Amino acid sequence: MAREGARPSYDPAGPDRPLRGALQDLRTGRWMAMRTLLAETGQWWLWTQRTQVLAAAAAGTDVVRAWLAEEPDSAHAAVMQARVGVERALRAQRERHLRTHELWIEAWDAAQSASRVAPQNPVPWVCLLALAQLDPEQRWEEHRAAAPEPLLPPGPWGLLAEAGKRDPYNREAHHRMLQFLYARGGTGRLAEAAGYAQWAADRAPAGSALHVLPLYVRVERYRRDSGHDAALDLHWVAEDAARETRHALHAWFEHTHRAERSLLDLNHLAHALWGSHRFADAARVFEAIGPYFTPPPWMYRTSDRDRAVEIFVQARERSRAASDGSGPHP
Template identity: 60%
Template sequence: MYHPAGHDHALRHAVQEVRTGRWVAMAGLLDETSGWDAWTRRTQVLATVAAGTDVVHAWRTEEPASLAAAVMACRVAVERAVRAHRSGHVRARDLWHEARAACRETADCVPADPVPWIGLLALAALDIRRDLPEHRLAPPGPMLPPGPWGLLAEAEKRDPHNREAHHRMLQFVYAGSGGPLSEAVNYARWAEAQAPVGSPLHALPLYVRVERYRRERGHERALDLHWVTEDAVRDARAALDGWFLFCATEEASQLDLNHLAHALFGALCFSDAARVFRALGPYYTTLPWAYRTARPDDRALAEEVFLRARARCLGG
């Protein structure tokens, strides 16, 4: 099954309550959440559900002094702006400005929280022409592109090696590159090199490899060799040894686990992939499996590919 909360049962309950228009479970969950990793992950998941409702607005109306509600309002504003941009909505630009203002206001209210800065990083990817000076700062090292490095530094200052912050930065790099992904490769390797053992950033290069496969329409060209090259196997092994073997899998990103299972399966490392499939339990995400199908928007096809891969690995 797919569920955005994965193994986080408390988050699953809060998500269900948000879907029915109630905010009390969300408020209680965030009140008891400790650690920026869990805080970032839970607020992100809740925002994807709450963005289509007015539940966060209702919460802020009832508890205007709640800092958690302010962070969630910031999250929802960013999520709505991103969705409007993707769909070409007529109010996309207005929502982008509103979300940026919400992030800045929230950063002032909760100065220790990395989430408002992560929100600004997400919005930076929508600035396709790089109009804002803060989105084209000089990089901290060679082979890296100009970008919102100041925003990333603010997020890093509050939570070093924050998973979502670096994924948002990678999306910014994608947005500025319609062709070769050399800058994205360089960024992913740079972020991975900075990361300590146990950090999910060791899985970042797997995302770039999947994106390249998608852009090259690998499913049409039978590019299974894409996954068994020396570099591909090395990236899969690095994520396994540098992150998976040390992480609490029940708290890990479902996307990260799926990307790792996918990479190990593609690299023909079936026994190692089986360990990741067992950690996933009953959960899966449509990406990256959907990119191995002729119709990436068809979730049923993605599920078929996932089930075949899991059966092959667990059966071995």
């Protein structure tokens, strides 16, 4: 594959051209391309991924509401309505908006409704899992179910199980579970998140994106604790971090094709391989990333978020140079 240009770009659709077309249509206030795209999306993992991106673009508009008004019996429109509701509730919570609770209940109602009209679809259950992080005190009974393993904390395990029944090892469902664990706060919570990520990865088959989960927890740990390059670099050369990085490479990356991989997962793996000085392997992952870029995890290495792309380019070129033999090897 020919090498991509030196300056990557952030594109929420990444290499998914049909999704990019639907997003362009959505931004002009039209929903027909979104409807067609979802009708033609046959795999649940891709349905989950595409609806998440579409909802982020639609949350500030009335496009999905217009679709549902035009086609009130559309199960796909109902699921997208839940998606948009969740996106709005989470944004309100981040901005500490006074309507957060109201938007949360609206989103929960929409997700419950979507689960009834689209009973085989995992996305309504992913939506309910996403809302669980708004209840860090676990006041809702469904957010304090007993874990399937004694060492794991109580949480929205029933919601995770429902998503898993419809799409085993659903990537976003497990990331939403991680976000719930982060939201609980307090000392030791990151250790619980790390235990959960390892548990999920240990159960996942080869090729599952869940093998990358432990790398996200590591990024979250150093994001909270330091945020300085020196600390991050020391972090990745530690044996347990290097082991998790190797595992993600061999159990996920080497068992998947380009179209199956999340750009966010690829960026986290490239970042970890580069940080652990596995430059030849990092170069392979950078090639898979192509001309795209995701701000996390690179933006956590700088207080200037605009510099994140520069750090990405430096890491890519360092990895390529070592892989080609034109730079120093570790």
